[in-house]
Amino acid sequence: MPARSFAQGAELRIAQAISMQAITGEYSYDPIFPDADPDLLLVPDYSTLKMIPWTTVPRAFAIHDCVLLDGNLCPFAPRSILKNVLARYQALGLTPVVAPEIEFYLTEANTDPSAPYQAPISKSGRAENGQSAFSMNMLNELAPFWDEFNAAIDAIGIKGDTWIHEMGLSQYEINLVHGDPQALADQAFMFKYAAKEIAIKHGLNAIFMAKPIAGQPGSSMHLHQSVVDDKGNNIFSHADGSDTERFHHYIGGLQKYLPDLMLLFAPNINSFRRYISGSQAPINLSWGVDNRTTGLRVPLSAPVARRVENRIAGADANPYLMIAASLAAGLAGMEEKLSPSAPETGSAYESSHDLAQTFLAALTQMRQSDSARRLLGDDFVTGFVSVKEIEFQSYLSEIGAWERRFLGPQC
Numbered sequence: 001m002p003a004r005s006f007a008q009g010a011e012l013r014i015a016q017a018i019s020m021q022a023i024t025g026e027y028s029y030d031p032i033f034p035d036a037d038p039d040l041l042l043v044p045d046y047s048t049l050k051m052i053p054w055t056t057v058p059r060a061f062a063i064h065d066c067v068l069l070d071g072n073l074c075p076f077a078p079r080s081i082l083k084n085v086l087a088r089y090q091a092l093g094l095t096p097v098v099a100p101e102i103e104f105y106l107t108e109a110n111t112d113p114s115a116p117y118q119a120p121i122s123k124s125g126r127a128e129n130g131q132s133a134f135s136m137n138m139l140n141e142l143a144p145f146w147d148e149f150n151a152a153i154d155a156i157g158i159k160g161d162t163w164i165h166e167m168g169l170s171q172y173e174i175n176l177v178h179g180d181p182q183a184l185a186d187q188a189f190m191f192k193y194a195a196k197e198i199a200i201k202h203g204l205n206a207i208f209m210a211k212p213i214a215g216q217p218g219s220s221m222h223l224h225q226s227v228v229d230d231k232g233n234n235i236f237s238h239a240d241g242s243d244t245e246r247f248h249h250y251i252g253g254l255q256k257y258l259p260d261l262m263l264l265f266a267p268n269i270n271s272f273r274r275y276i277s278g279s280q281a282p283i284n285l286s287w288g289v290d291n292r293t294t295g296l297r298v299p300l301s302a303p304v305a306r307r308v309e310n311r312i313a314g315a316d317a318n319p320y321l322m323i324a325a326s327l328a329a330g331l332a333g334m335e336e337k338l339s340p341s342a343p344e345t346g347s348a349y350e351s352s353h354d355l356a357q358t359f360l361a362a363l364t365q366m367r368q369s370d371s372a373r374r375l376l377g378d379d380f381v382t383g384f385v386s387v388k389e390i391e392f393q394s395y396l397s398e399i400g401a402w403e404r405r406f407l408g409p410q411c
């Protein structure tokens with residue numbers, strides 16, 4: 001059966017990949033991953049089993065949980081981290097509700113990494129050459145891709161409620177309908193996978209880098225989040241529409257804890273190019289009502305939909321990890337009854353940065369953070385920063401165009 005053999009193949013490949021990481025980083029000394037390089041299991045979550053709509057031969061996929069041989073969730077796996085955070089809410093009779101907004105670029109297929117991404121040339125021979133925010137024209141020109149992509153995400157149960165051309169050249173945004181964080185993380189993961197696969201079929205690339213094109217806007221994965229109690233009431237708003245204290249504590253938690261967790265929202269060296277003053281990408285964790293200059297925006301809403309939109313994550317973030325990190329920070333804020341700063345009513349770009357501005361600064365901050373370890377697990381933080389350190393070494397080993405252009409003549 002295709003479903004079974006796909007699952008078995010994936011189990012093997014991912015278990016091998018995780019074992020490879022385990023023997024290269026600091027945590028090769030961790031008792032969970034001793035030098036013996038032990039096996040891990042991937043257990044299919046059959047509630048996620050679907051036929052893949054874009055393949056020409058019948059294939060299925062199922063998202064898996066990664067478990068140790070003793071049956072416990074692997075403490076490094078992103079889906080485990082999210083499950084652990086959700087269990088903490090559940091123990092308090094609370095259920096978080098989230099909605100990610102996913103931005104990405106469609107480009108001509110790019111097989112030369114030293115060449116910049118180019119806007120796609122449509123079947124009519126046109127390439128977009130201006131920024132066409134909210135325009136329908138390029139959506140129509142690229143209809144063969146969009147028709148297949150929309151049908152595919154619909155078939156695998158991903159519900160989008162907004163679909164627009166964003167500010168950048170051939171940049172798009174689709175917002176997912178709010179719901180259960182685990183389901184939405186699975187959907188965001190599959191959304192990116194489907195877009196990339198279907199784009200390749202159409203001679204295009206779907207690019208989820210945070211800042212793929214110089215001089216163009218970055219791509220984000222904003223996360224709207226609210227919390228309901230066991231009666232289904234939104235705990236962030238009173239019936240009269242005023243904010244609850246718990247809502248402000250939640251925002252206080254985001255402000256206190258997100259800086260140490262920044263590497264989960266901006267997990268790549270490229271991620272940090274996105275946070276530019278005035279670009280609609282935030283530079284700090286100020287909060288405000290219907291204020292898109294802030295990192296934490298409270299959209300105008302009826303009480304039932306009172307929520308905060310965390311605008312920090314890039315489209316390159318792992319959806320499981322960034323949802324887990326945001327929910328864990330907010331929960332800690334409610335537990336510790338933290339107070340947020342005064343709301344920003346002007347431009348938050350007038351205030352200074354309060355987040356790490358480089359990959360290495362975010363990595364160092366997370367590695368040294370007791371609160372990151374307390375919120376998401378000691379093993380996870382050690383493992384994650386170890387992998388990121390290896391990536392940084394890999395980055396240093398490659399010499400780029402800027403260095404040749406500026407330093408070659410000067411040095």
Ligand SMILES: NC(=O)CC[C@H](N)C(=O)O
Binds near residue numbers: 103173219282292311
């Ligand atoms: N829709 C928007 O608010 C634009 C967000 C912007 N592209 C960013 O990178 O954050």
